[in-house]
Amino acid sequence: MGQPGTGAARSAPGHPAESGRAGTPVVALRGVEKSFGAVRALRGVSLELFPGEVHALLGENGAGKSTLIKTLAGVHRPDSGAFLIDGRQRRLSGPAEARDAGIAVIYQEPTLFGELSIAENVFMGRQPLRSGRRIDTAAMRARTAALFDRLGVRLDPDRPASGLSIADQQLVEIAKALSFDARVLIMDEPTAALSDAEVRRLFRVVRALREQGAAVLFVSHRLDEVLSLCQRATVLRDGEHVWAGDLAGHTPDDLVRLMVGRELSALFPKQDVxxxxxxxxxxxxxxxxxxxxxxxxxxxxxxxxxxxxxxxxxxxxxxxxxxxxxxxxxxxxxxxxxxxxxxxxxxxxxxVGFVPEDRRQQGLVMDASIERNAALASLGRLGPLGLVRRRAERRLAQDWAVKLRLKFARLTDPVGVLSGGNQQKVVLAKWLARAxxxxxxxxxxxxxxxxxxxxxxxxxxxxxxxxxxxxxxxxxxxxxxxxxxxxxxxxxxxxxxxxxxxxxxxxxxxxxxxxxxxxxx
Known part of the structure; x- marks a missing residue:
């Protein structure tokens, strides 16, 4: 494997590491750039997804993975570079056009309508009609059952979505994607909240999709899972494409070196106390x-x-x-x-301080600023009679941003714009500020x-x-x-x-x- 940061490690469009498979990729990015104000989220990123493969997208939080996913999904338009589908350059106008082109995203936390059945969620807004006016419930149920048969799983189409586990909700989202004839499935941290048994079932489904000719982009921080499931990988670092190639013969340590640009010899730096x-x-x-x-x-x-x-x-x-x-x-x-x-x-x-399992739902106020979130547990100490001094709030946030090596643009930005790792640091800052x-x-x-x-x-x-x-x-x-x-x-x-x-x-x-x-x- 090429060393991080060397010319051998970086694969320009058309480099053998990028184009090691014969045929035309179903989706390809060539030298894509994307900026948000002064922040360059993607810098010359290239990616190829071929039918019948599971391709890993790797990188630290803040490396540009989320921006790349949203670019593929039609949420963001590239500032420059090429977006190709079946070898033809396209410029998607939005998520609906990406979906019509056969690109679907399965997010870590699915958003289903809990009061509706599984079948109703799968065909929301596209329910089959009988006599042109009434919903054909039997046909909708049968089509949903056929989709789950294709995936090799058993779920009752009539079951309400409200009682489903995260793993089952993901399967419903996959079935929904297949109902749109999706050829590219992007799975964003799909195993983060799953048990071992649920992960094994999901992997069986992904392998079935691969055998049926789908291209799957698999985003995960769990490198053992990546190596067991994926055939190729693309690695991003600081918004740049630093490596792409086959995973055969590589180890988690190899991938870590590429992602972080250094040896990570002390993942568990435990002090003797x-x-x-x-x-x-x-x-x-x-x-x-x-x-x-x-x-x-x-x-x-x-x-x-x-x-x-x-x-x-x-x-x-x-x-x-x-x-x-x-x-x-x-x-x-x-x-x-x-x-x-x-x-x-x-x-x-x-x-006592408490950092909860679900930082987005229980640890942070996602629309509030970084500095406000960092100070949330200390507001009573930042001014007399419960009146918060903004200068004290900002000083507290600045101090902990330095101590925790927080990566951000402005402390006044909503905490929701941060990567997952930096959001976790803000939750830690909130409690550590109370000593x-x-x-x-x-x-x-x-x-x-x-x-x-x-x-x-x-x-x-x-x-x-x-x-x-x-x-x-x-x-x-x-x-x-x-x-x-x-x-x-x-x-x-x-x-x-x-x-x-x-x-x-x-x-x-x-x-x-x-x-x-x-x-x-």
């Missing part, structure tokens, strides 16, 4: 039907990971500890002070790139080094094993194992998560 006194103490916490009799301690300077399968109750325990959900029984103590149940205000006053004694972080690196992951890990390690007690919930075993001093494993709402750093292995944690390893390891 001698834990102090117990800061967070949870005793027999119970929420009926969700988790039972959970007890745990976290000491000053210690990172304790709460691990387990999706649905084991990890996030629910964190929410109850912070007071978002009121437990039915049990106690939470912080530095010897018992917290009032069901009161986030009491938790914050005791020095917490205890920091609860739920999936701290979900959906962010490897470079930003390393920065978040460095930050958590530094906080522990400063005496903060960190309770970390994570579904990524390498993260759990790389960062935790102790691992607590949950299975079906109960704590079933406690493993010290020295004895925690992927096998032992996996056995405990499956309910096959006793408490204490």
């Amino acid at each position: 001698t834990p102090g006194e117990v800061v967070l103490s949870v005793r027999r916490l119970t929420r009926e039907g969700v988790f039972v009799d959970v007890s745990l301690d976290v000491r000053a300077g210690e990172i304790v990971a709460l691990s387990g399968l999706v649905g084991a109750g990890r996030s629910e325990v964190a929410r109850a500890v912070f007071g978002i959900d009121r437990p039915d029984a049990g106690e939470v103590w912080v530095a010897g002070q018992r917290l009032r149940p069901g009161s986030p205000t009491a938790a914050m006053a005791a020095g 917490p004694r205890v920091l609860i972080v739920d999936e701290p690196t979900r959906g962010i790139d490897v470079g930003t992951k390393a920065e978040v890990h460095r930050l958590l390690s530094e906080l522990a080094g400063q005496g903060v007690a960190v309770l970390m919930i994570s579904s990524e075993l390498p993260e759990v094993l790389g960062m935790a001093d102790r691992v607590l494993v949950m299975h079906e709402g109960r704590l079933v194992a406690e493993l010290d750093r020295a004895e925690a292995t992927e096998e032992r944690v996996a056995l405990a998560a499956a309910g096959r390893l006793g408490v204490g390891g």
Whole structure:
């Protein structure tokens, strides 16, 4: 593999690394440029998607992936460069024209109409009619069932969309795309919120689509998944196209070097810290039907990971500890002070911070500015009588932007314009500005790139080094094993194992998560 930043690594349009397949790509970008004001989001980017292949799009947050996806989807028009479909140059006027050209985007968080059935969602606005006037419900149901048969999955077309899992919602979106005769499917972080079983099912569907001749653009930060599913990849860095080629023979480390432009030898920069006194103490916490009799301690300077399968109750325990959900029984103590149940205000006053799993829905106000979001948990400290001094708010945001290496244009911009990794840094800034004694972080690196992951890990390690007690919930075993001093494993709402750093292995944690390893390891 060519080294990052060298002429060999960069593939100009027509370079063999870009054009290694025979035939005409169904979609191609040639030297595309796109700017938003002074920000150059895409700089000479090229991409080729061929029928019957799964092609990975890789890069750190802020590398230009989202802009490229929106360009393919007709949301953004390139400032310059060529957009070709079946070898002919096109200039799409909007998403509808992209859809009519056979290009569909399957987003990480689908947007379905919950009160309508699956079939109604698939054929929304295009329902088959009977006698030219009435909706032919039977035909719509049959066509939907045929689409799911094509995908090799079983979903009831009459089922309401409101009760579907994220994984099933994605399958509905894929079926909808196929109903438009889509030839190009763009999948944006499709596995970020899925369980292992759901990922395997999605991959079976993607492979079926590939065998049927579709071109799939797969966007993911999970490099092991990329290498198992995709045949080729294009790598972006800082808006530029730095490499494209076959993935055969390459390793995750190879791809990391291309994405970040440097060796990433310390993805888990864990400091050695001698834990102090117990800061967070949870005793027999119970929420009926969700988790039972959970007890745990976290000491000053210690990172304790709460691990387990999706649905084991990890996030629910964190929410109850912070007071978002009121437990039915049990106690939470912080530095010897018992917290009032069901009161986030009491938790914050005791020095607890909480970084939630879903940063967009629970951690940020997406339309508010970066500086306002960074200051949200500290507004009462930024002026007398609850009146916020804008200068103090801006100073706080500027200080944390520097400390966390935040990438942004203006602090007054809406936080929604930031990449996922930088949004996560703003959520962290919001809580770190309060100098917490205890920091609860739920999936701290979900959906962010490897470079930003390393920065978040460095930050958590530094906080522990400063005496903060960190309770970390994570579904990524390498993260759990790389960062935790102790691992607590949950299975079906109960704590079933406690493993010290020295004895925690992927096998032992996996056995405990499956309910096959006793408490204490």
